[in-house]
Structures are given as structure tokens and as C-alpha cells.
Amino acid sequence: MQVTLPPELELIVSRQLTSGKYQNAIEVIRTAIELLDKQEDIYQGKLGELQQAASIGWEASQRGEVVDGNIAMEQIRSNLKSRYSK
Structure with a gap:
């Protein structure tokens, strides 16, 4: 497979080569593709x-196990404050 890069991507590859971290353009592109693949795996896992979680929440709501929205938001705010005030 041969790929032609647009000028803006060629510039990025050139910058990476200039940094000295990579020996050639193939290494830069290989690293970029591997990172893209890892990012996609992470995205799919989070999705x-x-x-x-949405399915569990839906099933709980169907059983009547719900929390008032204002109470839930207050719990979230409280958790965030305690997490980031340390």
C-alpha cells in the first residue's frame, strides 16, 4: 500500500523526525497508527x-428504583467537591 500525505501531515512527520525520536517516516506513521488503534480500543471499552451502565439504570428505573434528579445532582456535586478539594 502506498499513501500520499497532505502537506500538513508531512509537516507533522518532519517535525517528529527533527525531534530525533524517530529514525524515519515509517516509524512516525507506525507509532501514530498504533496510538490510533489503542485509542479506538479505549473508546470501544468506554462505550x-x-x-x-445505561442498561442497568434503565432496568432499575423500570423497577421503580429511581432517585430525584435534584438529590442526585447534589450527591454528584458533593462527590466532586470532596475529590478535588484535597
């Missing part, structure tokens, strides 16, 4: 977790 699956979110879908599972």
Missing part, C-alpha cells in the same frame, strides 16, 4: 461500559 461498552456506558451502554452497560
Whole structure:
């Protein structure tokens, strides 16, 4: 497979080569593709977790296990304050 990069991507590859971290353009592109693949794996994992949590929440709401929205928001605010005030 041959790929032609647009000038803005060629510039990024050139900057990375100039930094001395990579020996050639193939290493830069390989690293970028590997990072993209890892990012996609993380995204898919988070999406699956979110879908599972939404399903659990939906089932709980169908059983009548709900919390008033104002109370829930106050709990979230309280948790955030305690987490970031340390």
C-alpha cells in the first residue's frame, strides 16, 4: 500500500523526525497508527461500559428504583467537591 500525505501531515512527520525520536517516516506513521488503534480500543471499552451502565439504570428505573434528579445532582456535586478539594 502506498499513501500520499497532505502537506500538513508531512509537516507533522518532519517535525517528529527533527525531534530525533524517530529514525524515519515509517516509524512516525507506525507509532501514530498504533496510538490510533489503542485509542479506538479505549473508546470501544468506554462505550461498552456506558451502554452497560445505561442498561442497568434503565432496568432499575423500570423497577421503580429511581432517585430525584435534584438529590442526585447534589450527591454528584458533593462527590466532586470532596475529590478535588484535597
